[in-house]
Amino acid sequence: MMEFGVGSILDGKVTGITKFGAFVALPEGRSGLVHISEIAYTYVNEVSDYLKEGQEVKVKVIGIDQANRINLSIKKVSDPPPRPAGGQGGRPARTGGAPRSGGAPRSGGFAPRPAPKEPTDFEDRLRQFMQASDSKLSELRYLEKKGGNRRGGRR
Secondary structure (H helix, E strand, O other): OOOOOOOOOEEEEEEEEEEEEEEEEEEOOOEEEEEEHOOOOOOOOOOOHOOOOOOEEEEEEEEEEOOOOOEEEEEEHOOOOOOOEEEEEEEOOOOOOOOOOOOOOOOOOOOOOOOOHHHHHHHHHHHHHHHHHHHHHHHHHHHHHHHHOOOOOOO
């Protein structure tokens, strides 16, 4: 039995499309969810514009929550596309040699990356927070339905 964890890149098959993402069958009969925000580096309005049921996809495991649900990413399998350098995007090309951030590159002696790191850190943190929050909420709702009595003791 192969064990896969966060960071693993796997081959999967799209088994279902929803308005918030796509379910993907993984090795060993497991499955995971690719959230709509993890499909492409561009804005995705309709999941079905990018994926079809039965399609083979490469996915990266980006999280496994307490309920053992596997969160997947298609876009993180490959690096983000470099930002257009010239005036292709409708904006005029920047002139002048000063870097946007104003100062030396923040990479600790390594070659500068094509995309800045901060937003993905924030996005990742926000995503983790939302996932943790969602699972806590669903746990609370489940316990409320099951228990009914908040104090926990019997009279």
